[in-house]
Amino acid sequence: xxxxxxxxxxxxxxxxxxxxxxxxxxxxxxxxxxxxxxxxxxxxxxxxxxxxxxxxxxxxxxxxxxxxxxxxxxxxxxxxxxxxxxxxxxxxxxxxxxxxxxxxxxxxxxxxxxxxxxxxxxxxxxxxxxxxxxxxxxxx
Amino acid sequence: xxxxxxxxxxxxxxxxxxxxxxxxxxxxxxxxxxxxxxxxxxxxxxxxxxxxxxxxxxxxxxxxxxxxxxxxxxxxxxxxxxxxxxxxxxxxxxxxxxxxxxxxxxxxxxxxxxxxxxxxxxxxxxxxxxxxxxxxxxxx
DNA sequence: GAGCCTATCGCGAATGGTCGCAATAGCCTT
DNA sequence: AAGGCTATTGCGACCATTCGCGATAGGCTC
Numbered sequence: 443x444x445x446x447x448x449x450x451x452x453x454x455x456x457x458x459x460x461x462x463x464x465x466x467x468x469x470x471x472x473x474x475x476x477x478x479x480x481x482x483x484x485x486x487x488x489x490x491x492x493x494x495x496x497x498x499x500x501x502x503x504x505x506x507x508x509x510x511x512x513x514x515x516x517x518x519x520x521x522x523x524x525x526x527x528x529x530x531x532x533x534x535x536x537x538x539x540x541x542x543x544x545x546x547x548x549x550x551x552x553x554x555x556x557x558x559x560x561x562x563x564x565x566x567x568x569x570x571x572x573x574x575x576x577x578x579x580x581x582x
Numbered sequence: 583x584x585x586x587x588x589x590x591x592x593x594x595x596x597x598x599x600x601x602x603x604x605x606x607x608x609x610x611x612x613x614x615x616x617x618x619x620x621x622x623x624x625x626x627x628x629x630x631x632x633x634x635x636x637x638x639x640x641x642x643x644x645x646x647x648x649x650x651x652x653x654x655x656x657x658x659x660x661x662x663x664x665x666x667x668x669x670x671x672x673x674x675x676x677x678x679x680x681x682x683x684x685x686x687x688x689x690x691x692x693x694x695x696x697x698x699x700x701x702x703x704x705x706x707x708x709x710x711x712x713x714x715x716x717x718x719x720x721x722x
Numbered sequence: 723g724a725g726c727c728t729a730t731c732g733c734g735a736a737t738g739g740t741c742g743c744a745a746t747a748g749c750c751t752t
Numbered sequence: 753a754a755g756g757c758t759a760t761t762g763c764g765a766c767c768a769t770t771c772g773c774g775a776t777a778g779g780c781t782c
Contacts, residue, residue: 453759455759455760457748457757457759459761460760460768476738476739477737480726490761490762492602492762493762494760494761495759496738496740498760516739516740516770517737518738518739531694533689534698534751540698542698543692543707546694546750549693550693553686554682554686554711555684558671558686560709560711560712561712561714561716562709563712564709565636565708566710566711567652567708567709569700570703570724571700571703573699574700577701590779594729595777595778595779596779597726616769617767617768629731631733632729633732633769634730634733636770637729637770638730644728656768662731689741723782724781725781725782727780728779729776730775730776731774731776732779733772733773734773735771735773736769736770736772737770739766740765741764741765742768743762743764744762744763745760745761745762746762748759749758749762750756751754751755751757752754752755
């Protein structure tokens with residue numbers, strides 16, 4: 443199924459803006475914010491508004507083409523959905539961000555599935571806490 | 583150490599606004615938003631501004647008197663810090679919120695401590711996923 | 723109790739993100 | 753190729769939250 447087909451199959455339309463937003467996310471090496479995407483899209487299509495970018499990110503998310511992650515600030519980070527999944531540890535003291543292997547998430551997910559019949563998406567939000575360095579140096 | 587003493591010990595001052603914000607959080611039965619706190623405080627102190635409420639919540643958080651949690655919406659929920667800790671499961675389909683026992687969090691936390699030397703605060707953000715009901719009825 | 727230092731206040735602007743609306747434009751049908 | 757239905761757009765207002773500023777007021781010292 444082509445991109446156009448899968449977009450239309452969901453009752454949506456394939457607009458130029460939607461294609462440009464998707465391309466911008468796919469081309470980005472790491473996680474990008476909506477504002478960064480908007481700036482990149484505007485370089486080729488200057489009239490695009492911020493709300494169009496947000497709405498398209500949400501639509502592409504529902505289509506399974508992109509996903510987003512919440513680190514500990516208020517900004518949402520977007521990335522393509524076909525990358526290997528991974529979790530994030532964020533230190534609330536120094537702000538350090540570490541990626542963790544999916545195997546660790548999977549082990550934690552199993553317990554929630556077994557005990558709560560809940561299918562968690564542990565990559566959706568970063569796990570906030572205190573990293574090794576900041577824990578070893580209490581500094582208080 | 584009294585409240586006044588512990589506030590002053592951190593180089594802070596005990597203002598009327600700060601006391602009212604703390605009382606409002608302590609009196610709330612469940613998690614409350616900053617806006618709900620602001621409305622309650624304004625009933626006795628109408629001139630208080632929103633930013634004062636936010637700043638005081640942050641100060642009280644740093645003092646260890648209140649804490650906050652992020653569910654899957656855009657608003658922060660506040661509650662007193664001396665309650666038993668618990669985690670949250672939030673269904674991204676139907677929005678259902680479930681509390682989970684600290685023991686489950688503790689088991690997950692152990693792995694992050696052991697493998698990453700990271701002390702996680704798993705109650706800080708809700709775990710987003712799909713609940714039993716929405717998983718059993720794919721509806722797609 | 724008065725004076726001083728500065729934490730805190732209220733205000734207004736800014737930020738990241740969402741929403742309602744009228745105008746535009748995909749895409750299906752003919 | 754034209755017409756019509758409606759998803760989507762750009763816009764502006766709004767929401768939750770933060771920040772910079774000059775004014776106010778805790779609380780320490782004398």
